[in-house]
Amino acid sequence: MATQHHNALTRALAELPGPLPPSGVIHVAIPHTSRFTIVGNHLAQHTELSLVAIGIGVHIQSLPAGSLVGIKALVARFTEGETRIAAALRELEAHGYLHRTRVRLANGRMVTRTVFCNQPGAVLRGGAVVVPPAPAPEVAPSVPEPPPAPAPPPAPDPTSVPEESHPPVRVPPRTAPKPPRRPLPQPRALTPELRRTASAILADLRNHAEELVLSEADVEELVPGVAAWLEREVRPEAIRHALTTDLPKPPKYPAKIVRHRLTVLLPPPLPGAEDLAPAVRRPLAIPLQNCDGCDRAFRSREPGHCRGCRSDLMEAAA
Structure with missing residues (x-):
């Protein structure tokens, strides 16, 4: 089996046009007829993305619309851990390939909407998604002869800004960072x-x-x-x-x-018996004072004369 593969590869190399390079990779390019995805070299040869981010970007681009591409789904698909995959998604998001926003559905449920742009440099212009103008409907000719087929429109130049016939659709801002998760309750002593x-x-x-x-x-x-x-x-x-x-x-x-x-939902500790006991109202204690006239003790908040001395003073004043 290995000999057959080697012979087939030798024949394929012999059919390549031009001389073979003395070193480096040699491409045997056979056109695909089904199950293929066009990936730009700006992603496959990105100089600032990690290899994990490039691989995940190519994988997401090859999936049909509606496929799950969250961290949990990618961890279940690949051998890389959750930390590396999450970091790779953040790389793709930082370079404009990936956009994740939180939206509310009609039933009130919050979901994450993921958008992948295969050419972020050509689609995103200053924070806006450029919507191409809708093609004008064809008018049926009045003459019996069919009109000549129109020439296909030229491919848009990624370096030029297309004319906007519709107002740009603003990309929603990225979700705000989530607050740190509250710690799990801990007992005083885990017996x-x-x-x-x-x-x-x-x-x-x-x-x-x-x-x-x-x-x-x-x-x-x-x-x-x-x-x-x-x-x-x-x-x-x-x-x-x-x-x-x-x-x-x-x-x-x-x-x-x-x-x-x-x-x-952690409930508070049960209150003690002393916390549930009704407050006891203690009688207000009025201090004892010594009378300035007779030196007898009497209760009053302020020093002065007792009741008898106050009466004598009032009679003397009259």
């Missing part, structure tokens, strides 16, 4: 009893909501969050109800849903 109970609650979720099937790694990661709830004296039935009620249909990432609810 073996708390760990065992929390693991059992998480593993049992699929018996109450079949969509919440968690892997062992997901359970291990989410155990501290459930333990924090248990430490605040929340019953397992209440935790299960909070995690399984009103789930989206279908839940795309069950572990992320559980993590989000454990974080944002």
Whole structure:
């Protein structure tokens, strides 16, 4: 089999016109008749894009409209990890090949709309997408002879700016950076009893909501969050109800849903008995004062005379 391939390659090289280069790659170019994609050298030989970004750009350009090209879909397709693929998509976005915006559908759901431009230098002009003018409809001739076929329009020059017959459509701005994700609640002390109970609650979720099937790694990661709830004296039935009620249909990432609810729905600690006791109103204590006249003690907020001395003073004044 290897000999047949070598002989076929030798014959193909012999049919190439002109002398073969002494070194470097030799192209045996056989025209495609189906399943091919035209890729510009500005992408395939881009000097500022990484090899991963170029490969993903070529892959996205070869896919039909409507194909999933998010990070999760590309990670499932290729051996590169999520970090490298996310970085490659950011490279394509920075150089104008990829545009990702968040839009709201008619049903209120937010989705990411991805647009890939095979020639960003020719399509994007100063932040605007140039819409080519619509072709004029052909008018049926009045003479019986068919008119000669019109010559095909010349290919647009990428270096020239075409005339705009319609106002440019502005490219929506890129999505603002998301705020950092809130940390998962942590218990004061993750005891073996708390760990065992929390693991059992998480593993049992699929018996109450079949969509919440968690892997062992997901359970291990989410155990501290459930333990924090248990430490605040929340019953397992209440935790299960909070995690399984009103789930989206279908839940795309069950572990992320559980993590989000454990974080944002965490109840406060139960108040102590002293916090719930009604406030006791203590009687106002008026201090004792010594009378300036008779030196007897009497209650008053300010020093002075007692009631008897005040009466004597009033009678003497009269």
